[in-house]
Structures are given as C-alpha cells and as structure tokens.
Amino acid sequence: MSEPVVRAAERIEILSAETSEGAQELQRRDATNVNELSREVGAVLRLDGLTLDPTSIDMERRDDETMIINMGPSHPSTHGVLRLMLELDGEFVLRTKPVIGYLHTGMEKTGEVLSYIQGATNVTRMDYLSPVINELCYSMAAEKLLGIEVPERAVWIRMMMSELNRISSHLVWMATNGMDLGASSMMIYGLRERELILAFFEKTTGLRLNLNYVRPGGVAADLPDGWQDDVLVICDTIFARTFEYDELLTGQPIFRNRMVGVAPLTAEEALALGVTGPLLRSTGVAWDLRRAMPYLAYDQVEFDVIVGTFGDNFDRYAIRLNEIRESIRIIRQCIDMMPRGDYRSQDPKVTPPPRARIGESMEALIHHFKLFTEGFQVPPGEVYLAVESPRGELGCYMVSDGTAKPYRLHVRAPSFVNLQAVSLLMRGGSMADTITVVSTIDPVMGEVDR
Amino acid sequence: MTSLSSTAPPGVLTSDGLAADLCCFPTREQYVELVRSFRDDGFEMCVDLCGVDYLEHFDRRLPEGVEPTRFEVVVNLLSLSKKQRVRIRVQAGNEEPEVPTLFNLYPGTEAMEREAFDLFGILFTAHPDLTRILMPEEWEGHPLRKDYGVGRVPVQFKESPGPR
Amino acid sequence: MALEDLQHNFLTGPLEDIVRWARRASVWPASFGLACCAIEMMATGGADFDLARYGMEVFRNSPRQADLMIVAGRVSQKMAPVLRQVYDQMMEPKWVISMGVCASTGGLFNNYAIVQGVDQIVPVDVYAPGCPPSPETLMHSILTLHEQIRTGEIMKRRHEGRPFHLDATPELWTPEVPVAVRVGTPK
Amino acid sequence: MMSVDQYLPILGLLILGVLFGAGSLVMSAMLAPRKRPSDAKLAPYECGIVPEIEPPQRFPVRFYLVAMIFVIFDIEVVFMYPFAVVFRQLGLFGLVEVLVFSVTVFGALLFLVSEGALSWGPVKHLTAGMPSRTSSSTILRINSDSDQAA
Numbered sequence: 001m002s003e004p005v006v007r008a009a010e011r012i013e014i015l016s017a018e019t020s021e022g023a024q025e026l027q028r029r030d031a032t033n034v035n036e037l038s039r040e041v042g043a044v045l046r047l048d049g050l051t052l053d054p055t056s057i058d059m060e061r062r063d064d065e066t067m068i069i070n071m072g073p074s075h076p077s078t079h080g081v082l083r084l085m086l087e088l089d090g091e092f093v094l095r096t097k098p099v100i101g102y103l104h105t106g107m108e109k110t111g112e113v114l115s116y117i118q119g120a121t122n123v124t125r126m127d128y129l130s131p132v133i134n135e136l137c138y139s140m141a142a143e144k145l146l147g148i149e150v151p152e153r154a155v156w157i158r159m160m161m162s163e164l165n166r167i168s169s170h171l172v173w174m175a176t177n178g179m180d181l182g183a184s185s186m187m188i189y190g191l192r193e194r195e196l197i198l199a200f201f202e203k204t205t206g207l208r209l210n211l212n213y214v215r216p217g218g219v220a221a222d223l224p225d226g227w228q229d230d231v232l233v234i235c236d237t238i239f240a241r242t243f244e245y246d247e248l249l250t251g252q253p254i255f256r257n258r259m260v261g262v263a264p265l266t267a268e269e270a271l272a273l274g275v276t277g278p279l280l281r282s283t284g285v286a287w288d289l290r291r292a293m294p295y296l297a298y299d300q301v302e303f304d305v306i307v308g309t310f311g312d313n314f315d316r317y318a319i320r321l322n323e324i325r326e327s328i329r330i331i332r333q334c335i336d337m338m339p340r341g342d343y344r345s346q347d348p349k350v351t352p353p354p355r356a357r358i359g360e361s362m363e364a365l366i367h368h369f370k371l372f373t374e375g376f377q378v379p380p381g382e383v384y385l386a387v388e389s390p391r392g393e394l395g396c397y398m399v400s401d402g403t404a405k406p407y408r409l410h411v412r413a414p415s416f417v418n419l420q421a422v423s424l425l426m427r428g429g430s431m432a433d434t435i436t437v438v439s440t441i442d443p444v445m446g447e448v449d450r
Numbered sequence: 451m452t453s454l455s456s457t458a459p460p461g462v463l464t465s466d467g468l469a470a471d472l473c474c475f476p477t478r479e480q481y482v483e484l485v486r487s488f489r490d491d492g493f494e495m496c497v498d499l500c501g502v503d504y505l506e507h508f509d510r511r512l513p514e515g516v517e518p519t520r521f522e523v524v525v526n527l528l529s530l531s532k533k534q535r536v537r538i539r540v541q542a543g544n545e546e547p548e549v550p551t552l553f554n555l556y557p558g559t560e561a562m563e564r565e566a567f568d569l570f571g572i573l574f575t576a577h578p579d580l581t582r583i584l585m586p587e588e589w590e591g592h593p594l595r596k597d598y599g600v601g602r603v604p605v606q607f608k609e610s611p612g613p614r
Numbered sequence: 615m616a617l618e619d620l621q622h623n624f625l626t627g628p629l630e631d632i633v634r635w636a637r638r639a640s641v642w643p644a645s646f647g648l649a650c651c652a653i654e655m656m657a658t659g660g661a662d663f664d665l666a667r668y669g670m671e672v673f674r675n676s677p678r679q680a681d682l683m684i685v686a687g688r689v690s691q692k693m694a695p696v697l698r699q700v701y702d703q704m705m706e707p708k709w710v711i712s713m714g715v716c717a718s719t720g721g722l723f724n725n726y727a728i729v730q731g732v733d734q735i736v737p738v739d740v741y742a743p744g745c746p747p748s749p750e751t752l753m754h755s756i757l758t759l760h761e762q763i764r765t766g767e768i769m770k771r772r773h774e775g776r777p778f779h780l781d782a783t784p785e786l787w788t789p790e791v792p793v794a795v796r797v798g799t800p801k
Numbered sequence: 802m803m804s805v806d807q808y809l810p811i812l813g814l815l816i817l818g819v820l821f822g823a824g825s826l827v828m829s830a831m832l833a834p835r836k837r838p839s840d841a842k843l844a845p846y847e848c849g850i851v852p853e854i855e856p857p858q859r860f861p862v863r864f865y866l867v868a869m870i871f872v873i874f875d876i877e878v879v880f881m882y883p884f885a886v887v888f889r890q891l892g893l894f895g896l897v898e899v900l901v902f903s904v905t906v907f908g909a910l911l912f913l914v915s916e917g918a919l920s921w922g923p924v925k926h927l928t929a930g931m932p933s934r935t936s937s938s939t940i941l942r943i944n945s946d947s948d949q950a951a
Binding site for chain 1: 645646647648649650652653654656657660661662673675687688690691692693694695696699700722723725726727728745746748
Binding site: 703707 | 832833839841842844846849850851
C-alpha cells in the first residue's frame, strides 16, 4: 500500500505546482507589501490619501484565524473562469484578489496575424455576449483609419443590430443573475426571450453567435425582407416581459435583502478605478457614450440615459432592466427611420464586387480574389475609438503600418477594468454578497482575458 | 481639438495633426507630471493603458524632437466634464523598458500596467504588485513582443504559410 | 470485480443492459463552461432546446456528482491543469464531450495561449463541431454519446486497448500523470 | 405471545432498512467500473485548484452557535416520541402538557436569538434611511434636452 501513497503524494506536487500561480495568488498578510495590501483590502488611493486605511481592518483578526479560500476557475457563480481568492473571517470578506488569465486566448497576437477583413471574426469572440458591438468597434476603427464613409442604411442597420445585441446581453445577465440568487425560473425566462433575438440574428446573418456581420465598409448582407414585423414582434414581446421580470424579482424579500444596499460604490471611487457602464451610472454619473460622444446615428434617436442613485446592486439591476426598455425604444425608431440605399460602401478598395459579376468579368474575379486573400492596405497611423457596450466603454486602439494587417490591436475591455473594483465592493460584505457582486459587475471572461 | 499646451508642463510636445484626437508625447521624466496636470485639469478617468512594441515599424511618424524607441506606453485619458479624450504616448525604452507607475494618480491602472508588464515586459517603477496577470506564473518570455513567435502549431493538412 | 470482469453470458446479459440503460438515461453534465460555447450550452439547457428531455436536467457544479464533462470553450494553457484536476475528481464511469472546434483542435486560435485540442489532456469520447455548435449540434453529440453508452461500445473501446493517442499503459485506461505539455516559448 | 408480534412491524422495517442499505452498497461495489482511489479523488475539491493552503482547524464561534439552535429542537423532538405513543390515553391533559413543554423550549430559542446567535455581525450594507425603492423609482431618466454633464 505504501508505493501508491508515495506516488500519490509526489503526484499531488506535480499537479499543485501546475495549478498554483505563485505570486499572482493571495498571500498571507505579512507576505504582501503595504500598497498591494491596501489594494486588496479595497482602498482607493485617491487625491487625499487612502479612503480606507488598510491597517485599520475593522474586523481585526489575527493572521492565523482567517481562512484563505478560492472561488476557483470552475465555479457555478463566477460567470466563466474567474478565480477569486478571498481571505475570510468566518463569513466576512476581509481581502479579495481576482486571479484571471484562465481564458487568455492571445487574441491580440492573433489580431496582428489576420488581415482587416478577417480581423472581425477574431474580435467578435472577445465579448461573446455582444458580438455585434465588438465587430462594430473594430470596423469603425478600421474605417476611421481608412477615412471611408459608410452609407446611411448601413449606419442604421448597425445601430439596430447593436441595440438588439444589447438587449440579448442584458437578458443573459437577468437570467444568470436570477440563477445566482436562486430564482432559476428567471434563468428560463431570460433565455427564452433571448431565443427570439437569436432567431432574428440567424435569419439576417446566418449565425446565432459570433456573427461576423459588421465588416469594415458596412454590413455583410442586407436585412431580409419582412424584417420590420420580426423586429416589431421582438420589441412587443420583450417589452411586455420586462414588467413580468419586474413583478417576479423586485418585490421579492430574498432578492431585496441580497441586492438593496449591498456593495455600494461612490462616484469618486468609480472614476478613480476607471469603471464604466452600468456600474458607473449606478453611482449617479450620467455617462453613456451613446449620449456623450454620439457615434453611428445615436444623436438622431430619442432615448434616455438611466442613472442610479445609491450605487448599490439594486441600482445596477434597475439600470439594466430599464436599459432593455430604452433599447426597445431606439429599435422602434430605427424601424421607422431606416433609410433605403445600399448596405455596403461602394468604394472598390474595401468592398468586393457582387457575387453575380464575378462569373462574367475577369477583373471582378481578380479583385474579389485579391481582396479576400491579401486584404486591403490601410494608410499608416493610429486610432482609438470607443463604443458603449452593455458592460461599459469598449475601446479599440489600432496601429497600422500601411500593410494589410493591423500592426497592433489593443481592445480596451470594460469588464477587465470593472473587475478590479471587486476588492472594493466585496470588502466587509458576507460570502453571499460576493456572489451578487460578481454577478452585478457582469464580467465576461472572454473580454477580460482576451 | 483645442490644444492644451497652455496647461501642459513645458517641454511637452502636443500636436494634434497626427490623429483625430489629441496626442501628447512627454519624455519619461515629464510623464507623471503631465498626467497629473491633465487630471487636475479635469480629466477624471484614465480609460486605457497599453504597451506597443515598435520593433518592425520603427520609423512611425512622430513629432520632431521625440526620439523613437522600441517600446511605447500609450495612456488614454477621458474628461467626462469636457467630453474630451487625450492620448499620451511615452517612449518606454529599447531593451529594458521602464516607466513610472500611474497607480498613485489613477488606481484603476494597476491591472492594466500588470498586463503591459506581463505581455510586453515593460517595468513600472513603484508598482504595488508587478506580477503576471494573464500568463501562467512560470511562463518565460513576453508573448506580445514582435520577436516572440505566434506559437502556431503547423496544421498537417494545409502547409501553406498563408495569413492564417 | 466490476461489470467488465463478468463473463458476457446469458445470465449477466440482462443485468448489463439494465445498468447501461440506467447510465444512459441519467447522465448528469458537469458545467465546465469556458467561453462562447458555454453560452450555447446554457441555451441548450434553456427552455427552447430543453436538455431535460434526455435526463440531463441538472448541470452539476461539483465533479463529484457528474459523470459527463462537456468542455465548452477554448482551453488555455493556464486552464489545462485545472481541467485535468476536475476530470480526475469526477466519479467513474465518466465521459467527455469536447464542444466546439476550439476545444477539439484549438480552432481559430492556433497560437501560444490555447491547448490545441483537449484530447491532449483528457480522453475525449465525442467531438461536437461548430463555432459555437448550435444547440441542435450539441444535442446530436449528446445523443451519439448516449447511443455509445447504451450499446456498451464506449466501455468496450476503453476496456480493450489504451486510447490510441495516449501512451498510457493498458491497465491504466485513464493516465494518472497529466499529459498537458506546456508549450514553451517557441522562438 | 401477544406482545411479540406487536413488535413484528418494527422488526420488518429494520430488516428492510438493512436490506436496502446493504443492497445498494453491494450493487455499487459490484457494478461500478474499475475503482482506484486516485490521489486527485482523495484531495478536497477546490474548484479545480489543487489545495496547498490547508484550511485552519479553528472555526469562528458563530458556526457553533447555529449548531446549538439545532440541538434545542432535537431534544424537544426526542421528548415528544414517548408522548406520541400514548397521547390518546392522556387526552387533553397530555396535549396541554406538551404545549407547555414546547413553549418553555421555545423560550430557549428566543434567548439565543436575543443573544445574537442569528445576527452575524457588522455587514457593510447601506441601510441608513433606505427608502423602499422599486425598479423604476430608484433611477433617474436623463433625456437629451436636460443633458447635464457628470
């Protein structure tokens, strides 16, 4: 019996050496330097010194009485492969440190290998809950570098599709947030409504997810005829259903106890941490890129920016619920004001010739072949372009060196920055609050780890 | 774009001809001072900080008086009150890129600087926890550098060295 | 003395069928959702493409109560040992569906960060193609797995020879030492 | 003689219990595929991470206080068993007796709760002067004309 035990022991080292991330993990308090300790405790070093002095850990516990556990990569409520290391005093969280990188896919390296036409397929897999908005950010950055104009109809199609995508992303959030708080019927309702939108995506673009629909120069295909009634059906059903969710969740005592007043965030802390999106708006800061720095045709549509008052979990829930209604309002205006015309810019530099003409003329065939194998050259320069994704400001910093591939592609992921507010929000809360905090930040690990 | 040279500390070249939004090119010594002056001037949020490796595109357009180095740190500041963005590109150095940290001005940049260190090897002096954030702990090398291979496993049935 | 060691004769035949039928009808997946495929797996578990029809009602979170691991998404180098650890901690008999091309062969991301195919880490039984595989594709792969369990073909294949690509010794059909080889720094 | 078969049903129940318990153990031992307690299976499940910081042995006292509450009700039920057997002969007197008994035991629970066994201590929640809010009363709507900067 001794032989397997010895082998078992040394095998545990092999495995534990592989899964332990050394310095990236939460160490004992005496093993971390003061600055890092204050960050893990959630102190925001702001103008006038620490807002929260790390030495006065109010639930003062000796170092050996507390327990360091990790809500590891494969955990039901961490929305993907996020690993949170928590120092707990019984039920209360003293220190938190997110360990990320478990879904690092090297997308920025792959972005440098793919040409501008192929790049959208890579970027769309970053934030897999809102693929259209990723492609939009990438394509608009490429168009800005190229300096080409997108026809009016393409602008409105892009706006409508990204609003539909915002609704489907908020619906997934409502579903998983309900599941985390035990309302598993909310999971079924949320996913059921989302299928309506995915069916429309499949009808227009051919795919439910990772659509590769928005490309530099316009959109891949025109809307199918009779799309107005599909979208109207989606708007009416989901608008009615949001009141159902409101009834189901808002009055429920369990939901209120775990959401009202939990994990408050002040505007100053949010700005210092660079937090954007519903998290920032919940603190009362009215900052929505669609309103503040309008892109596409957001200045021609009428919609409200939803702002919270207390900055706690309940505000973030209310903001996302009402943002679904605002997006529906925008989509209704898109249906009425959708201009006619072509859906893709006619500039031959960017747009391949139509399929029919390839059969007849040789030049069209060569043009099509060159465009899809080698791609189009983009004048050297750099650009930073930001759009409003359901999680915050999604920015794309693109440097081009004149060839057909971006020289450097950096995507500013809103979840990556919002996630750093985790240690501030979880500080002093109970273990159950950590679940709601991670859920209301709504991190998508695909875009956090890129 | 209004030029901010009036408020920026002396010796900083601000030129907005290069790209649509405003760009500033401080040297490493003026870097923290410039960011501090921007923050006091109303730029409440540091939106993005990333590294760029200009090994193969060394001769990019830079305003005169800025000597290009291989590594560059690009910081994006955002003013919610004035609805304005500014981009600060500081030359970080050739072999041992080293830039002071912005953690004391904007605590939000702590993770972004760790990512720049992890993927590029750019050191940030006085950073509270300069460890890897995305790659496994014992990973050697910095993947996003231009001399770091893509790590592409040759695909058996298609040997063409195309873009994929 | 396990089911495989019985001689397959007249007496034990019905018993084996009953056991296989019971196993097929109550496969509980461990929710190992990684990336975009996890969203499609959730949609498959949702109301429209109900997985509960096949007895897979509940997505167990702890590997102790799960006997099917659906690797849904791209497996990064940092995640490989964790995947192996969760696989080892699953109860026998256990099966693996590698959902999506990223899990099966590294897919779109042929680079340093992604393990090019989960079968380098765990023995895989069914590969579901697609990026992401639509819920119908995932259900089709689950049904093929159920078919293999019902006919016992899945246990036969493992029992006789070692899985073809893993150099494990015959009697250890699940190799003890993790096979995940960290791709070093390709210069 | 009469008294022996009075206990027959209990005996039957006992045998059935043992049969079911032992039966499932034997079946699972017999039918489960090759079983080797590999070392990973012996290690505790920590969400996929191999645990190297072993959890502390001393847990905060709050967990034990909650266990105390269970003990009260456990004892109460144990005393109710003999009452349940003869409660028909005891009639009203027995019923009142049991009610008095459970009220006194309930007093113990009230004492524990007032001592704070259930309130788990200071939790950082914004509760001061929190109005009861609905999902539409807690938000402000900023439309384009009344656009105020941050």
